[in-house]
Amino acid sequence: MAALLRSGKNVVSTSIVSLLHPASAAPAIVRMLEDACTEGGTSCFTSGIDPGFANDLIPLTLTGMCARVDAVRIAEILNYDTYDQPTVLFDTMGFGRPMDHVPLLLLPGVLGVAWGPAVRLLADGLGVTVERIEESFERLPAPESFSIAAGPIEAGTVAALRFEVVGIVDGAPRIVIEHITRLRDDLAPDWPDPPAGGGYRIDVTGSPSFHLELSMTGADGDHNAGGLLATAMRLANAIPAVCAAPPGLLTPFDLPLLTGRGLMR
Template sequence: MTYRVVQWSTGHVGRHAIAGIDARPDLELAGVWVSDPAKVGRDAGRLAGLDRDLGVAAASDADALLAADPDCVVYTAMADNRLTEALDDLCRILRRGINVVASGPVFLQFPDGVAPPELVDPVRRAAVEGGASLWVNGVDPGFANDALPLLLSGVCERIDQVRCAEILDYSSYDNPTVLFDIMGFGKPLDDIPMLLQPGVLSLAWGSVVRQLAAGLDVELDGVEEHYERLPAPEELRLSCGTVGSGTAAGLRFEVRGMRAGRAVCVLEHVTRLHPDIGPDWPQPAGQGCYRVEISGEPNYTLDLRLLGTDGDHNTAGLKATAMRLVNAVPTVVEAPSGLLTALDLPLVTGRGLVRCT
């Protein structure tokens, strides 16, 4: 069976999703939505950097794209700094009876105990009204801290703690909104950015620790946050801007799921803009990695190393996020309607992607 798919946005993740849709023999690119007037009318293949046409022109008329009744929308529009608009988009699509796989808002990957009902309930109602499904995922939050640790837990005798870490150098991550506005890099250390405002880490990654706990049948007593920041040792020139000496250039944070006074499920990020920052912080395998550590019997450490064919680990992370969504389209379309979590889906694989010639 072939599933007709609309790609919603062509930014850092969306351009890779277009390439992924084209790569799967069971998916047909039925449309592309863009917000930038300069992209309207351009071929999807060119927007995806494929150097060839796919025969689908980008459009800004959302109603026309949805009226074509695609089976699924791959929604990768930025949600972090436009939460209300993103939720409205998802509700609008779901009410039309169209399934959605989305990279955000990230708390929807497992919202129970994380997000207030006024944010989640309208999405659930829209899914019921339309008889459609929504699955929010990616690589982090997503595959690196749901499928990967839960799979590894299946070879444990005893589990004391599950720790999922992203250990990456973001200096080649060309997204100034995320780096400077959301994460606060390049700002004074006493300037608290959006990401580190009280409760934001728990809203963004509390879904990770609560989903892990649910998958391990653990009832958490609560979630705690902790972070450290380090300055740039010198002026750093990045692809998306300059970070001054002494301003924020290293961030390490944890979101801890607590049970009986112990952190049993931990989400950790170690983010640097230069490899010399935080030498005593965890170091990556290769250029960058996602790491799962299970303490118990036995103890496990599993490193998922990232590297794109262009030699950049951040490209690999963006592509992993896109493909986690694209490869799940057939499964989500066939799933019961509602707001789905990783615990609701069977194993999602890269069926049809092996190239023998």
């Protein structure tokens, strides 16, 4: 990435999620990339849908209509049965693995590394400081064997995952990013149900309070396809603004409102 920036190429990316919030990223990496931006006269913007758009622009826009904000919760509630990425589902997230297996995503601190920057970025937009990040998770087994696009899920292995990444502000859990991921709609019936087709639920508690449900579908009607396309287009549509921005590592606060200008035809 540094080589690209140094050579005069602007970068938009969904990877290195710590760069969603450069202020809390590893100083050595930030310094290296900022130096590359300065040398190449380029900019770098890291975003997506989650972490990304669903965690920053949408909730912050809602808070702009509040007289007081007490807490913000963003939940992704999706069935990943059509998500044909075995490495992500089985190795990283631990689906289809024994209940006592601890996958990469659930190792201590990893959830905070992955979603902590989004929590801190949201806190910046609210003008508050996150004292620490807390994380927790819960899993449920498959009641019987079944198959998803990524492969077989054996009875008794992990088939539903719920986790929270919590920003503690003034000693209280004020900013929460939650994921509720099922591999079948009927699993974990006591957990919150998804928006229509699956998507995001955003709750701003304050005066007034707001409750927003957002679902997405691809051209084939699939919510996972819609989410993947939205992730990519958040960045593709940012390219003109990123190229026009001053050199450096960018956050949404450094860019104008990104719209679908030119896409209605």
